[in-house]
Amino acid sequence: MMTEYESIQELPREKLLELCEMFSKNWLALDGLWFQSIEQKRGMDEAVEHDVNAWARFTETEARRIKEFLGLPELAGLEGLRRALAFRLYAPLNRHETVLEGNTLTFYVRSCRVQDARARKGMPYHPCKPVGLVEYTNFARVIDPRITTEAVSCYPDMTDESSRCVWRFTLDPQNA
Template sequence: MGGREDRRPEVEVGEARTRVLDDGEKADYFRRCYTSADGLWFMMVEEMWGFEEALEIDRQVWSVLPKIQARTLREILGAGKGIGGLAECIAAKHSAEGFGFEMEAEQGGRLRLTISRCPWQDLMARSGRAHLSDRVGSVICNAEYSAWAAEFSEVDRKISFLLRSRICGGDDVCTFSFEG
C-alpha cells in the first residue's frame, strides 16, 4: 500500500500475529457470505427437489427476509413508516448490497426506484445461470419488494408495489414503483 504502514489493530493467535479486518473488509466479507449462502442453499434444494421447488422455497424466504431487513434498517436509521421511511431504508439496503440505483419521489406519494446494476443479476451471469434469471427475478423481485411495501405500510395507508421493467427480463433497467 505505497509503503505506508498498516495501523490496523493486530491480535495474537498462539505465536502468530494477524491484523484485524477494518469495517469495509468486514462488510465485504459478510456481503460475500450472504450472497454465497443464498445461492448455495438454492442450488442444493434444486439438486434435491428440482428448480420449481427451489424457486418456491426461495419465494417464501424472500417474502420474510425483507421484513427483517426493513425492521433492522428502520431501527438503525430511526426511520418511520410510509413512503419516506421506505425510501430511506431501501436506499440504505441498495447501497449496502452494491446496486446501481436512483430513487425519485413522484407526485401523490409515489416513489420510483430505477436499478441500473443488479448484483444478483451479475452473480447469476457469472455463475452461468443467466438463462434462469428472468424466471427467478420475476418471482423473487415481486415477493421481496411487495414485502418491503407491506412493511412500510401504515394502518390507514397501504403501500402498493408494481414491477414495471426488469434487467433480467431484457430491459435496460429495473423500474419499481411504490405508491401509498
C-alpha cells in the same frame, strides 16, 4: 496480510465499510448457494418456491430492523422507504437509484450481483419476479402499510433494458 485489529470495535471507518461489504458478499453467497442446491436437485420451480417462502419472512425482519435503526416513524412514507432501501443487506453490492415523483417512488436496480454472476457462469437468469414481488411488497409494507408495490420490469418480464429490475412503490394516504 495480518491486521493489528483484535475486534470489530477497533476498526476505523474505512475498514468498517470494507467489512460491511464483505459481510454482504458472504450473506449473498450463502443465499445463492442454498438456492442453487435446491435448483440442481429439485429444479428451478421448487427452488423459487422455497426462495419466495424464505424472503417472505426474512424481508419483514430486515425491514423492521432497518426501520428501527434509522428511527423511522410508523408511517415513514416514500421518503422513509427510499432511505430504508439503501440499508438493505445487498445495498453495497448492487448499483441502484431511486426517483421520487409525487406519490410514487421508482427503484431501479442498475446492476445485480446475482444476475451478473449467473450470466458470468453461463447459467440462466434467476426468475426473480415472484420472489421480488413478495420481497419488495413485504419490505415496503413494514416501512409503511399505505405503500403498494408493483414490478415494472423484472426477469422474466423485462420491459426496461437499462436495469436488472425496476420496482414502483405508490403511497395511498387514504389506505391506512
